[in-house]
Structure formats: C-alpha cells, structure tokens
Amino acid sequence: MRQPAFEHKRITVSRHRMPTILVVDADQDTRALYCQSLTHLGCDVVEACDGRDALSKAFGRPLALVITEIMLPFVDGYALCEILRRDRTTADVPILVVTTEARPHQIDRVRQAGADCVLTKPTMIDRIVSDVRRLVADPRGAEPSVAVNREDEAVAGAPAIAAPSRRVSQVKAHSRFTTTTPPVAPPHLRCPFCDGLLIYEGSYVGGVNAKNAEQWDGFVCGGSCGMFQYRQRTRKLSRVG
Numbered sequence: 001m002r003q004p005a006f007e008h009k010r011i012t013v014s015r016h017r018m019p020t021i022l023v024v025d026a027d028q029d030t031r032a033l034y035c036q037s038l039t040h041l042g043c044d045v046v047e048a049c050d051g052r053d054a055l056s057k058a059f060g061r062p063l064a065l066v067i068t069e070i071m072l073p074f075v076d077g078y079a080l081c082e083i084l085r086r087d088r089t090t091a092d093v094p095i096l097v098v099t100t101e102a103r104p105h106q107i108d109r110v111r112q113a114g115a116d117c118v119l120t121k122p123t124m125i126d127r128i129v130s131d132v133r134r135l136v137a138d139p140r141g142a143e144p145s146v147a148v149n150r151e152d153e154a155v156a157g158a159p160a161i162a163a164p165s166r167r168v169s170q171v172k173a174h175s176r177f178t179t180t181t182p183p184v185a186p187p188h189l190r191c192p193f194c195d196g197l198l199i200y201e202g203s204y205v206g207g208v209n210a211k212n213a214e215q216w217d218g219f220v221c222g223g224s225c226g227m228f229q230y231r232q233r234t235r236k237l238s239r240v241g
Contacts, residue, residue: 003116006066006090006179014017016038018042018043018044019042019043019044019045019064019065020043020044020045020046020063020064021045021046021063021064021065021067021132021136022026022040022047022048022054022058022062022063022065022066022067022068023035023038023045023047023048023056023067023068024047024048024051024053024066024067024068024069024070024072024077024080025045025047025049025067025068025069025072025098025136026049026050026069026071027069028049029238030077030230031047031049031187033125034067034128036046036127037125037128038039038129038132041105041132041133041194043136046061046063048087049073050072050073050074050075050079051072051074051076051077051079052072052073052074052075053074053117053156053194054066054068054075054080055080055083055084058084058093059087059089059090060120063090064093064136065093065094065095065096065132065135065136066084066090066093066094066095067095067097067098067128067132067190068081068094068096068097068098068133069097069098069099069100069103070093070097070099070100070106070110071100073100073146073167077097077099077110077113078109078110078113079113080115081097081114081216082113082117083093084114084219087113089238092165093168093207094117094135094136095114095115096115096116096117096118096119096122096128096131096132096135097110097117097118097119098119098123098128099116099118099119099120100120100240101120101122102121103122103200105148106118106225110150116135116228117131117135119122121133121227122218122227122240124178140169142165147181151163156238171192177204177205178202178203178204178205179202179203179205180201180202180203181201182205182215182217183205183213184215184232186200186203186219186230187217187230189219189228189230189237191221191222191223191225191228192223192237192239193221193225193239194223195224196221196223196225197222198219198220198221198222198228199219199220199221199222200217200218200219201218202217202218202219203215203216203217203218203234204216204218214232214233215231215232215233216229216231216232216234217229217230225239226239226240227239228240
C-alpha cells in the first residue's frame with residue numbers, strides 16, 4: 001500500500017494572487033477532501049455541488065483549474081466540460097475529471113467534451129494533487145486523458161474529511177498515511193445493496209490536525225457491488241466506485 005505524499009510545495013500563479021480552483025462534486029465529503037489538500041498548496045478553492053451551480057461560479061471569476069465529477073445533478077460533467085470549452089472566458093481553463101465512471105466509452109466521451117485529464121475513483125489524493133500542480137503550472141502542457149488503474153490504488157480515493165479551514169496558516173501539519181493496521185479496528189460490514197460481506201482493503205488516516213484525526217476504511221463488496229468507504233467519526237458508509 002502506497003503512502004500518499006502530503007507535503008507539497010505551494011502553487012502560485014503570480015506574486016499577488018493565489019490560483020482559484022473550482023471543485024465540482026455532489027458528495028460533500030469528497031469536496032472537503034479536495035479543499036483540504038488544495039488549501040495546503042496555497043490555492044483558493046470554490047465549491048459547487050452540481051453542474052448548474054458550477055457554471056454560475058465558473059463565469060463569475062478567473063479560474064486556474066476546474067476539478068469535476070461526471071455524475072452531477074442538473075448539468076452533468078459532459079455538458080459542463082462542453083459549455084466551459086465553448087465560452088471564451090473559460091475556453092483555456094484546464095479541466096481535471098475525477099469520476100466513478102470508468103468505462104472506456106465514458107472516458108473517451110469526457111475527453112472529447114474537453115477534459116484535459118481523467119482519473120477514475122478510487123484515486124489516492126496525492127495523484128490528484130500531482131495532476132493539479134502540473135495542470136496549473138502548465139495548462140497547455142496537459143497530457144491526454146488517462147483512466148487510473150484501480151489495481152494501483154489501495155484505498156478508496158474520495159475520503160470524507162471534516163470541513164477544512166480556508167486559511168492555510170490555521171491548518172497544522174501532521175502525519176497522514178494509508179495502512180492495513182489502522183489505529184481503530186475496521187468494523188465488520190455488509191453490503192447495503194446485496195447484503196454480501198464487505199472485504200476490508202485498507203485505511204486512510206488523516207484529518208485537519210493530530211487533535212482532530214480522522215480515519216476512513218476502504219472495503220470492496222464480495223458480491224461485485226463496488227467499493228465502499230466507512231468514516232469512523234460519523235459511522236457513515238458510502239459507495240465510492
């Protein structure tokens with residue numbers, strides 16, 4: 001199991017302005033994870049929970065990057081990419097898609113809609129941060145869309161995180177890691193769809209600081225219903241892939 005690299009150099013696009021990144025995902029916990037990681041990089045993060053909200057916020061400010069899921073209410077990720085590419089104010093803004101939709105035709109479709117890079121969930125947050133740094137630093141040097149091999153990722157990649165502080169100075173660095181021997185033993189769970197046994201695969205330990213540590217346990221359904229994540233603090237089980 002790989003240990004994510006959380007210590008990254010800050011991103012700057014000028015001496016006076018932090019890069020603004022629009023994060024679009026219907027899942028609040030996923031948005032919170034992105035916010036925490038991106039504020040560590042020195043980014044200003046704007047959140048949207050659906051495609052319609054994303055368009056309103058995208059056209060209201062200059063953006064350095066858009067991170068979006070495909071599955072969104074009202075306006076899906078395909079349409080969102082197409083609209084952003086057609087408008088002159090957002091036509092050159094790089095788009096990173098992180099999605100549960102992993103079939104080849106879906107990856108091809110979102111690439112044709114205008115995505116610069118596509119990652120499939122589960123994806124470790126350090127991989128997302130790496131692509132964010134690359135796309136913000138060199139928007140025109142974006143690589144072709146690539147779906148992440150799920151076998152390379154050990155833990156579900158959208159761990160739910162408590163709402164982070166928007167001020168980087170208020171976030172205290174502490175150890176964040178993935179492990180198969182977490183501080184809190186993972187529970188024995190059954191799939192909410194088929195009632196089959198959920199198989200434990202690994203845990204992500206993080207949080208805003210050591211005092212407010214968090215743990216998310218990754219599972220896969222033995223009955224092929226997909227991947228799940230259990231948040232220890234809230235005792236919430238979520239399907240992530």
